[in-house]
Amino acid sequence: MKIEGRALCLGLDIDTDVIIAGRYLRTKDRSEWARHAFEDLDPSLAQRLEGTVIIAGKNFGCGSSREQAAIALKEAGVRGVIAPSFARIFFRNAINIGLPVIECECTCSDNEAVSADPGTGAVTIGTHTYHTRPLSPRMLEILSAGGLVAYWRGRR
Numbered sequence: 001m002k003i004e005g006r007a008l009c010l011g012l013d014i015d016t017d018v019i020i021a022g023r024y025l026r027t028k029d030r031s032e033w034a035r036h037a038f039e040d041l042d043p044s045l046a047q048r049l050e051g052t053v054i055i056a057g058k059n060f061g062c063g064s065s066r067e068q069a070a071i072a073l074k075e076a077g078v079r080g081v082i083a084p085s086f087a088r089i090f091f092r093n094a095i096n097i098g099l100p101v102i103e104c105e106c107t108c109s110d111n112e113a114v115s116a117d118p119g120t121g122a123v124t125i126g127t128h129t130y131h132t133r134p135l136s137p138r139m140l141e142i143l144s145a146g147g148l149v150a151y152w153r154g155r156r
Contacts, residue, residue, distance in 0.1 A: 001144055003080035003100050003116040007108040007125055008052040014041075015063030016090065020072040022064075033072035050077030053114040055106060055125065057083065061090020070094040082106065082116060082123060095139050098147035104132035118143065 017040075024036045038045040054060075054073070060083035061069060070093040073081065080100035094101045102116055104123045112126040121134040135143070145151035 001100070001117070001119060001140060003053055003102075003114070003118065005051045005053040005079040005114055007110060007112040007114050008045075008048065008054050008078075009108045009110050010041075010054060010056040010060075012057030013059045013062055014056050016061055016066050016069035016087075017063050019061070019069040020066070025066070025068055030071055030075040033068055034076035037072045037076050046076060049073070051079065052077070053079050053116065054081045055083070055108040055114070056081065058085045059083075060086050061094070062087040065089040065093075067093045067097065070097050070099050074099045080116060080118075082114075095135075095142055096148040098143055098145075098150070100135075100143055102132060102135070104130050106130045 020033050020037055021040055024033055035046055037049060060081060074097055082102045082104050084105040085103060086101060091101055100118050102118055102123060106123060106125055108125045114125050116123040118135040119140050121132040123130045142148050142151045145154055
């Protein structure tokens with residue numbers, strides 16, 4: 001499984017309230033969450049998420065344990081998230097809904113080409129290649145299935 005897209009570079013401590021503000025959680029409409037992703041950080045950001053790989057600083061997905069944050073990113077067309085560290089609950093929520101996440105400390109410029117392989121831990125941004133710990137075989141199976149629900153349905 002490979003993740004490919006263009007880099008969207010964000011900072012440290014991007015919390016779930018910044019990813020999708022609580023005021024939008026009154027609906028279960030995932031497309032609504034996608035339209036408002038990162039709205040309080042940059043109102044134009046949601047329109048630019050399609051086809052991106054988010055490259056962020058430490059502690060991505062901290063804050064509330066809302067699964068809707070990972071869902072909003074996937075629904076908006078984000079292909080994956082790469083950061084040196086994640087809030088554990090966000091990390092598992094992302095894997096469970098089929099959004100690839102990789103723990104890697106790297107640098108980027110917006111719109112650089114990104115290619116990452118969660119199975120090998122290789123991450124290439126522009127002309128720089130980084131190596132990190134790959135995801136476990138079980139996590140790769142869940143991602144390949146499209147998320148935890150699809151994974152278990154396929155095992156029946």
